Amino acid sequence: MKSSGFNSVFMQKALMLAAEAYNNDEIPVGAVIVNRKEQTIVAKAHNIMQKHNNSLLHAEIVAINRACQGLNSKYLENCDIYVSLEPCVMCAAAISYAKISRLFYAAADRKQGAVEHGVRFFTKKSCFHRPEVYDNLDAEKSQQLIKSFFRQIRKNGL
């Protein structure tokens, strides 16, 4: 669903970050955190699990950590997050805990996604902050990156 608040510039940036991750042999996911009112980038990241040998460093987690540090704020109520892929349960919870206002994501993730699939964390009683969610935004490019990445992984037997 397209929202009037959606700004395709930031989704394009998230997709560029995903492509950058791909070129660095990282799972191709990119995330951009935006000041909702000023429409400026607060923080951005791609997955850096391989680079830092740390399985928690998903794009969303790294972007939220950078935004909290940059703004010196525990909560990001005035921020939106743009992600190239449906967040997993860890990242969905992180987006909730950080009180991010709106979540825009590109491709769905039927296996590990936890927004419209799997755990559907934002619908749960234990979720105390629910962002507005807009999905399926410029999904094709993100899907292609993910498919190509995992095809390569299988081909190389990794």
Next chain:
Amino acid sequence: MKSSGFNSVFMQKALMLAAEAYNNDEIPVGAVIVNRKEQTIVAKAHNIMQKHNNSLLHAEIVAINRACQGLNSKYLENCDIYVSLEPCVMCAAAISYAKISRLFYAAADRKQGAVEHGVRFFTKKSCFHRPEVYDNLDAEKSQQLIKSFFRQIRKNGL
């Protein structure tokens, strides 16, 4: 349930860390990551959300980050984690992603716990690694800390 692999020394340490968090006005949760074979501490942490103004810095997340960094390893297959409180969904997912072998926790968390309560992440199809779980270990001290902390919060109107 007590397991033969349970070592109360590490749970005591997790409880001490929770008490340290309490004394620093942090939500009183402590976590200790242990080399399963050698029974030595690999990393430890308490909640540092207030200190770093970052709502993602739960004890388990900080401990896993430190362990990955210390061991230069993305996965912690040979490690156990001892936590003073039932992990939330973000931390349960993080424990799964890091492939931690066993999870020992003290008090249950009926509101935000995601192991035996709420989302019950380890039972879900989207969970690809399930640690062995042992709960209700030295629960009383942890429960007292948590109750006292939130009583104080309510009293101070925070």
